[in-house]
Amino acid sequence: MSGQTGATFVACLLFAVGLQAADYSVFGVSNTPTSGGGQWSTELRVTNQGSAAVLTFSLRVPPDQVPPDPQTRTLAPNETLVLRDVLADLWGLSSVSGVLQVATDQPVLISAAKSSAGRYGTRLPIIGDQLRISSGQIGDSLWLQQDAKASTTITLSLETPDSNLDLILFDDAGTKLNTLSFTGGPQIVVVPVSSLTGTDLPVGRAEVRVKSGRAAGYYEVTDSTTGDLMGTGLLGLADTDQSLMLGGVVHGRGGETDVRIFNPGSSTTTVLVAAGDTTANVDVPAHGLRQLPGVLPNTLNLSDDWAGYLRFFSYTPIEVTARTTTPDSSGGLYAEVHSATRADSLYEQGAATFLPSLNAGATLLSRAGAGGATAQLSLLDLTGATVGSVNLALDPNATRADSMADLFPGVTVPDSSSMQIAVLSGAMDGAALLKAPGTGDPSYLASTTTLAGGCAPPVIDSFSASNVSLAQPGQVVLSWSARATDSVDVTPFGAGLPAAGTLSANVGETVTVSLVASNGCGTDTRSVVIAVGPPVPLSILGGTPSPDTGEPSASPGQTLAIQFDNLADPGNIDVLVLVAPDGSERPLTPEGVTTNGAIAFRLPIWVDSASAGGYRTGEVVIAAEAGGTRSAALPLNILPLSYAGDPIADFRALLDRVSAAGQTALAAWQQDASSAPIASAQQKAAAAIESSLRAMVDSIQANGSATLDWGTPGLPTVTITADNLATLLAYNANALDSPIPGAEDGGSALTPEKSASSSRMANALNCLNIRYPLIASCKNLDAAHKLADPVTDFLHQADSISKDDIAKIGAKEVQDRLRKKFAGSFLGLLGKRLQGWLNVLEVECNVQPIRLDGFTVRPSTIKANFRGSGPSALALNAQMTPDYDQNNLAKDIEKKALDRYMKELNKSAKLSPEASKNLRDFLQLMLFDFNADYDKALSDVVKSLGQLKSRDSIQVGMCDLDKFYAEKNGPSDAYNPRKSIVEPASWRSDFGDLTFWYIGRRAPAPEKFCVYPKVQNFLFHKNLELSNTALNITSRETCYSQPGISVGNSAGKVRAAGSRAAALTPGDFTGPGYADDIYVGPAGAAVNVTVKYWAGNDNALYVGPTAQAALDQGETINASMNGGQSSVTLNASRKGRTTYTSTLSGYGAYTADRQVYAAEGYVGMSAVIPPNRDGTQNFNATVTNVGGNCEAYGYFISWTDENQQYHKVGDLYSSKLPPVITASGAGVQSVQLGMTFRANGTPANSCSFSITLEIIPNDGQ
Known part of the structure; x- marks a missing residue:
C-alpha cells in the first residue's frame, strides 16, 4: 500500500453553512479488474465534524469518456459515510477509473484507499487547494520505474481553462528523456511512462512544470509479479528543504525501506543521513536522483530491527521519497511510497491532528521538537465515540514507535478506527504504519490537522491610483491585484473586472473609489480617495487662542500643524506660505505629517528690520500650494518672543554645554589612533571661534553690548545686546521644546510609537552606541546645532523684498538693498558664528559614514515558510553614509545651505536666470566667501583625515529598533495563515540579538518589512537630525521604512527600485524611502x-x-x-x-x-x-x-x-x-x-x- 505526506489523507476545512464548498480531488479512484483476475475497489470514508453537511460528488474522467451526473449525500454532525465501492455505490459504475471530486460545506475528514479484497493496494491522496500546483511552480514525482519488474502511470488534472503544463521525464543522472505538453481544462490526462521512453528506466523521475493555470497530479507504480500498487501525489514547494524528516523507515519486521534523494540544484551536494546518532554522508550530483537500497543496513550499517524516522540535511534544498517493501515468495513486492517532510514542520500546542483507518496492528510513530511535547491520544470508533485515551510525553527532539497494544492496554481496537492527537505542550508530529492481512502490504499514514478557512474569501494584494490629488478634473489610472476572487468591481468606474489589471478613469470631483473582490465565501474591500481641486485648510492645531479674536497664536520656533480636507496625499503639498497684511510672503517647508494626518510646520523668525525686535509679529494668514494652485488661507497671530531667564548667564551656559559636548567627543576621538590627528586639528580651530563667542558674552555683561564683524568687506559691524541673546534663547527654547500638535501621544507625532517588547532581547554589547561610540557623540553635537538655526531664518529675510522686484532689478541694487537689511541683523551674524564653531567640531561627524541612509535585509533569497515549520534567519543591515564629501567639506556645507534656500525661494517666486544668479552670487560672497577664515579652518582639519569609506553596512538588532515586522501582519497581530511575522532570534534558539526569524507565507506572495529605528540610537542626515522630525511618517506609507520581500513564482518581473534618498529635500517630506527586495521561494529572475x-x-x-x-x-x-x-x-x-x-x-x-x-x-x-x-x-x-x-x-x-x-x-x-x-x-x-x-x-x-x-x-x- 501507499500513502501521501502532509494533508493528503485527511483534510478538514471549516465553512459557514450556505457558503461555497471546499473542493477536494481524490486521484486513483477505480474499480477495474486486477492483473491477477481480481477486482479493484475504492473505499471512501467521510466524517462530518461540523453541523449538518451536504456532500457533492462528481467524477472527472478522460476526454474520451462521458462523466456521470453529480450526486449528493447529507451527513449529520459526527456521522461517518462509508462507501465500500464509491463508483458503484454512487453511480452503479464498474470497470471505470477517474478522479473523484468531493465538495463539502462543513469541516470533514476524508480518507480513501484502493485495494483488492483488502489484501493489497494503495492509499489514495486527497488533494485540496493547498496541494495544487500553480503557474510557475513545479511538481515532482521521484519513484518512477519502468522495466520488467514494474510499470508506472501518471495521471494529471488540468484544473482551469488556461492551464498549460509540460510533463518532462528524466533519468537518474538528470538527462531529459522526453517532454509532453498539455493545455486546456478542466480535464484529466493519463500518461503511461512506457509511452515516454523505449528503454528500461529502473530509476527515474518526472517534473510537471505549470506555465499557467493550476494543476494536480498522481502517479501509480504497479509491481509486475504481485500486481500490487503504490501511488502518491506530486511533491511541491512544501516538500523541498535543506532539512527533512522521513517517517516510516523500517528494517526487519518483515519489511525494508529504500530511499531516493533528488538534488534540484546546479552543483553536487553532500547529504547527511542520520538515524539517531548514526550518520552517513551521501553525494548527490546536480539534478541527479540517488537511490539508497536498504538505507538502514546498507547506508547506515544498522542490522537490528528498526522502525522510526531518518533525518536528511543538505546545504542546498533537496527532496526525499521512500519505498517500504514486503517481499513475496513469488519474487515480487508489496510496497508503499511516501515522502519526507520538512524537519521543522511540526504541530504546536493547541493543534489537533488525526490518523484515520487504523487497526489493532498499527504502530504509532511520533517525534518532538527542540522543546519536547506532550499530547493526548484519543482512539475513536466509526461513530466518533472514544474507546480509549492516553497521554503521551516526548523528550526534546525525541522519536518513538509504539504499538496500539502498548498505547491502549486492555482496549479492543476496532477495525477502521481513528486517532485524534491533541498537542498539549511543545511541538510534535505523528504518523502510523500498518500492514494488510495475508500479504503484509505496508501502508504509511501521516497525521493531518483541521485547516480552518478552507472556503477562503478573496484577498486584495494591492490597490492604488496613479494620482490621488488632481489640481483640476482629469484622468487617473487605477491598478489592482487580488487573489481567489470570482469578480472584481471598482466603484464607481467598473464592474466584472479581472483579478488583476488597470483602469483609466475620468475623475471630475473628489471621490472615494472602492475595490470589491468577491467569491462565494465573502468579499475583501480596499478604498482610495482621489481629491480634485486645491486642499482645503480646516484648522490650525497648536498654539493658544488669541484673547481678542480667538484665532490661534504662537511665537517663532513653536511647532504648529494644519488639518486639511480634500487632501488625499499630504505629499502633494509643495509649500506652505505665510502672507503678511502688506502682501509680503514667507514660504515654509513642512516639517512632516502627524499621526492624525495634519501637516506640521515650525513658525520661523520672519526677519523685518522695520518691526520692533527685528522680526514680524501680529496677524498674518497661512495657505498651502499644491500643483501650482494655492488654497484658501487661515488666520494666525504671531506673538512676540519672551524670555524669563537671565539671557547672559543662560547663553553662557549654552556655550558651556556645546563646548563640553565637543570636548567629550574630541577626547574620545583622541583615544583612537586613526582619529587623533583630526581631533587635534578640530581642537585648534574650534578654540579660536569659542574664544570670540565668550569674549562677546563678557563684553555684553561688562558694557551692555558687544560688537561683531561680519568678516565681509563693505558691511558694517553689528551690535549685540542682552535683549538680542534673549530673543535667540527664546526662539531655540520653542524649537527644542514645543510639542507637536495632533500627536496621538500628546507630543511626539512624528516619532514612531515605542514597542513594549523592543528591548526584551537587547544585548548592550550589540547596541550601536557601544559598537560605534562616534554615533552617540555626534548626536549630542547635532542637538547643539539647533543654536545655529537662525542662519536659515536669516537667509529668508530676502523674501521681504518683492519677488517682482528681484526678477527685474540688477545685481548692484540687490546688493545695496540687502546690505542695509543684513547690517542690522544680530540673528544672522550670531547664528553664523555659532554654525561655524559647530561645523569645525563636527568635521568627523559630517564625513564619516555613520548617518542612516536605509535598511537592507539579508540573505537575498530565503525559502517560503509554513505554519508549524521552522523559520528562516534574517539579518537587518543599516546602510550608513556621510553627510558631506570629505574632499569638499567647506564648499558642500555652503552649497547645501544656499541650495535649500534658493530652491525654496523658487517655489514662491519664479526668478529669471539672471536674478537667481545675482542673488545666489551675492549670498555666497557675503555669507561664506568672507567668513573669518572658517573655510581654511575646515580645510586644515580635513587634511588630517585619511581616505574614508563612502558607505558602511552595519547589522542591527532589537537593541536599536522599536519595531521590525512584516507589514501585512502588522506590528503585533497573532499569526495569520495568509500573513507573516518576524521575531527576535531567541524565539527558537540562540542566534544572537542581531538575528531575526521570518515565519509565514504559505505560498508565493508579495511582502514588505516595516522597520522603526530608535531615534536616539541612530544618527540621521543633518536636515532630518536638526528638524523636529528625525523620523517622518506620511500617509503614503503604512510603516516607516520598508525593505521589500517578494515570494515569486514566475519568470522575471521588472520592478522599479525604491528610492533611498540621502537626505530630505525641501518640498519632499515623505522621509527617506528605504527599500530593498529579497526573494522568497523558488522563482524566476526578478529584475x-x-x-x-x-x-x-x-x-x-x-x-x-x-x-x-x-x-x-x-x-x-x-x-x-x-x-x-x-x-x-x-x-x-x-x-x-x-x-x-x-x-x-x-x-x-x-x-x-x-x-x-x-x-x-x-x-x-x-x-x-x-x-x-x-x-x-x-x-x-x-x-x-x-x-x-x-x-x-x-x-x-x-x-x-x-x-x-x-x-x-x-x-x-x-x-x-x-x-x-x-x-x-x-x-x-x-x-x-x-x-x-x-x-x-x-x-x-x-x-x-x-x-x-x-x-x-x-x-x-
Missing part, C-alpha cells in the same frame, strides 16, 4: 530597473521611479524627473518572457563659467536569477541607440555565478560608445549593469540610449 541623476543647476539628486511595479509583457514603467532646467525620462518595459529594456533620454543646461553639468547620473538594471534545475543560466546585455547631445558615456557591469564574481567599470569618457556587453556562465545568480552619462542639451536635442537585458534560463523547454 530591478532604476535611474538616478544629478541636476547641476539646482544641485539636487533625483531618484526614480519611486513606485514599484511588476510588469507583464507589454506593460511599462515611466518616470519623469525634472530638476530646474534639467529633465530625465525613463521608460522600462518587458518585451518578452525573459527580455527587459530601459530607455533614457535627458537634457539640461551647462554653465561654462562654473563647469557644472545640469544632468549626470546612471540608469541600470539588476537581476537576481535563482539557480534553475537545468544548469546554465546565461544573459546578454547591450547598450544601443546612443544619440543626441551627450557629453560623455560610461558603463558598469558585474555578475556572480556559483564560483566567483566578475566586475568591470568603464569610466565616463567623451565621444565614445561603450562596447556591447555580453557574458554567460553556468549557474549565474545575479547581474548588475548600467550606463553612466553626462547630459548637456535641450529638449529638442536630448542625450539618449537604451539598455537591453536578456535572461536565458535553460529550462529544458
Whole structure:
C-alpha cells in the first residue's frame, strides 16, 4: 500500500453553512479488474465534524469518456459515510477509473484507499487547494520505474481553462528523456511512462512544470509479479528543504525501506543521513536522483530491527521519497511510497491532528521538537465515540514507535478506527504504519490537522491610483491585484473586472473609489480617495487662542500643524506660505505629517528690520500650494518672543554645554589612533571661534553690548545686546521644546510609537552606541546645532523684498538693498558664528559614514515558510553614509545651505536666470566667501583625515529598533495563515540579538518589512537630525521604512527600485524611502530597473521611479524627473518572457563659467536569477541607440555565478560608445549593469540610449 505526506489523507476545512464548498480531488479512484483476475475497489470514508453537511460528488474522467451526473449525500454532525465501492455505490459504475471530486460545506475528514479484497493496494491522496500546483511552480514525482519488474502511470488534472503544463521525464543522472505538453481544462490526462521512453528506466523521475493555470497530479507504480500498487501525489514547494524528516523507515519486521534523494540544484551536494546518532554522508550530483537500497543496513550499517524516522540535511534544498517493501515468495513486492517532510514542520500546542483507518496492528510513530511535547491520544470508533485515551510525553527532539497494544492496554481496537492527537505542550508530529492481512502490504499514514478557512474569501494584494490629488478634473489610472476572487468591481468606474489589471478613469470631483473582490465565501474591500481641486485648510492645531479674536497664536520656533480636507496625499503639498497684511510672503517647508494626518510646520523668525525686535509679529494668514494652485488661507497671530531667564548667564551656559559636548567627543576621538590627528586639528580651530563667542558674552555683561564683524568687506559691524541673546534663547527654547500638535501621544507625532517588547532581547554589547561610540557623540553635537538655526531664518529675510522686484532689478541694487537689511541683523551674524564653531567640531561627524541612509535585509533569497515549520534567519543591515564629501567639506556645507534656500525661494517666486544668479552670487560672497577664515579652518582639519569609506553596512538588532515586522501582519497581530511575522532570534534558539526569524507565507506572495529605528540610537542626515522630525511618517506609507520581500513564482518581473534618498529635500517630506527586495521561494529572475541623476543647476539628486511595479509583457514603467532646467525620462518595459529594456533620454543646461553639468547620473538594471534545475543560466546585455547631445558615456557591469564574481567599470569618457556587453556562465545568480552619462542639451536635442537585458534560463523547454 501507499500513502501521501502532509494533508493528503485527511483534510478538514471549516465553512459557514450556505457558503461555497471546499473542493477536494481524490486521484486513483477505480474499480477495474486486477492483473491477477481480481477486482479493484475504492473505499471512501467521510466524517462530518461540523453541523449538518451536504456532500457533492462528481467524477472527472478522460476526454474520451462521458462523466456521470453529480450526486449528493447529507451527513449529520459526527456521522461517518462509508462507501465500500464509491463508483458503484454512487453511480452503479464498474470497470471505470477517474478522479473523484468531493465538495463539502462543513469541516470533514476524508480518507480513501484502493485495494483488492483488502489484501493489497494503495492509499489514495486527497488533494485540496493547498496541494495544487500553480503557474510557475513545479511538481515532482521521484519513484518512477519502468522495466520488467514494474510499470508506472501518471495521471494529471488540468484544473482551469488556461492551464498549460509540460510533463518532462528524466533519468537518474538528470538527462531529459522526453517532454509532453498539455493545455486546456478542466480535464484529466493519463500518461503511461512506457509511452515516454523505449528503454528500461529502473530509476527515474518526472517534473510537471505549470506555465499557467493550476494543476494536480498522481502517479501509480504497479509491481509486475504481485500486481500490487503504490501511488502518491506530486511533491511541491512544501516538500523541498535543506532539512527533512522521513517517517516510516523500517528494517526487519518483515519489511525494508529504500530511499531516493533528488538534488534540484546546479552543483553536487553532500547529504547527511542520520538515524539517531548514526550518520552517513551521501553525494548527490546536480539534478541527479540517488537511490539508497536498504538505507538502514546498507547506508547506515544498522542490522537490528528498526522502525522510526531518518533525518536528511543538505546545504542546498533537496527532496526525499521512500519505498517500504514486503517481499513475496513469488519474487515480487508489496510496497508503499511516501515522502519526507520538512524537519521543522511540526504541530504546536493547541493543534489537533488525526490518523484515520487504523487497526489493532498499527504502530504509532511520533517525534518532538527542540522543546519536547506532550499530547493526548484519543482512539475513536466509526461513530466518533472514544474507546480509549492516553497521554503521551516526548523528550526534546525525541522519536518513538509504539504499538496500539502498548498505547491502549486492555482496549479492543476496532477495525477502521481513528486517532485524534491533541498537542498539549511543545511541538510534535505523528504518523502510523500498518500492514494488510495475508500479504503484509505496508501502508504509511501521516497525521493531518483541521485547516480552518478552507472556503477562503478573496484577498486584495494591492490597490492604488496613479494620482490621488488632481489640481483640476482629469484622468487617473487605477491598478489592482487580488487573489481567489470570482469578480472584481471598482466603484464607481467598473464592474466584472479581472483579478488583476488597470483602469483609466475620468475623475471630475473628489471621490472615494472602492475595490470589491468577491467569491462565494465573502468579499475583501480596499478604498482610495482621489481629491480634485486645491486642499482645503480646516484648522490650525497648536498654539493658544488669541484673547481678542480667538484665532490661534504662537511665537517663532513653536511647532504648529494644519488639518486639511480634500487632501488625499499630504505629499502633494509643495509649500506652505505665510502672507503678511502688506502682501509680503514667507514660504515654509513642512516639517512632516502627524499621526492624525495634519501637516506640521515650525513658525520661523520672519526677519523685518522695520518691526520692533527685528522680526514680524501680529496677524498674518497661512495657505498651502499644491500643483501650482494655492488654497484658501487661515488666520494666525504671531506673538512676540519672551524670555524669563537671565539671557547672559543662560547663553553662557549654552556655550558651556556645546563646548563640553565637543570636548567629550574630541577626547574620545583622541583615544583612537586613526582619529587623533583630526581631533587635534578640530581642537585648534574650534578654540579660536569659542574664544570670540565668550569674549562677546563678557563684553555684553561688562558694557551692555558687544560688537561683531561680519568678516565681509563693505558691511558694517553689528551690535549685540542682552535683549538680542534673549530673543535667540527664546526662539531655540520653542524649537527644542514645543510639542507637536495632533500627536496621538500628546507630543511626539512624528516619532514612531515605542514597542513594549523592543528591548526584551537587547544585548548592550550589540547596541550601536557601544559598537560605534562616534554615533552617540555626534548626536549630542547635532542637538547643539539647533543654536545655529537662525542662519536659515536669516537667509529668508530676502523674501521681504518683492519677488517682482528681484526678477527685474540688477545685481548692484540687490546688493545695496540687502546690505542695509543684513547690517542690522544680530540673528544672522550670531547664528553664523555659532554654525561655524559647530561645523569645525563636527568635521568627523559630517564625513564619516555613520548617518542612516536605509535598511537592507539579508540573505537575498530565503525559502517560503509554513505554519508549524521552522523559520528562516534574517539579518537587518543599516546602510550608513556621510553627510558631506570629505574632499569638499567647506564648499558642500555652503552649497547645501544656499541650495535649500534658493530652491525654496523658487517655489514662491519664479526668478529669471539672471536674478537667481545675482542673488545666489551675492549670498555666497557675503555669507561664506568672507567668513573669518572658517573655510581654511575646515580645510586644515580635513587634511588630517585619511581616505574614508563612502558607505558602511552595519547589522542591527532589537537593541536599536522599536519595531521590525512584516507589514501585512502588522506590528503585533497573532499569526495569520495568509500573513507573516518576524521575531527576535531567541524565539527558537540562540542566534544572537542581531538575528531575526521570518515565519509565514504559505505560498508565493508579495511582502514588505516595516522597520522603526530608535531615534536616539541612530544618527540621521543633518536636515532630518536638526528638524523636529528625525523620523517622518506620511500617509503614503503604512510603516516607516520598508525593505521589500517578494515570494515569486514566475519568470522575471521588472520592478522599479525604491528610492533611498540621502537626505530630505525641501518640498519632499515623505522621509527617506528605504527599500530593498529579497526573494522568497523558488522563482524566476526578478529584475530591478532604476535611474538616478544629478541636476547641476539646482544641485539636487533625483531618484526614480519611486513606485514599484511588476510588469507583464507589454506593460511599462515611466518616470519623469525634472530638476530646474534639467529633465530625465525613463521608460522600462518587458518585451518578452525573459527580455527587459530601459530607455533614457535627458537634457539640461551647462554653465561654462562654473563647469557644472545640469544632468549626470546612471540608469541600470539588476537581476537576481535563482539557480534553475537545468544548469546554465546565461544573459546578454547591450547598450544601443546612443544619440543626441551627450557629453560623455560610461558603463558598469558585474555578475556572480556559483564560483566567483566578475566586475568591470568603464569610466565616463567623451565621444565614445561603450562596447556591447555580453557574458554567460553556468549557474549565474545575479547581474548588475548600467550606463553612466553626462547630459548637456535641450529638449529638442536630448542625450539618449537604451539598455537591453536578456535572461536565458535553460529550462529544458
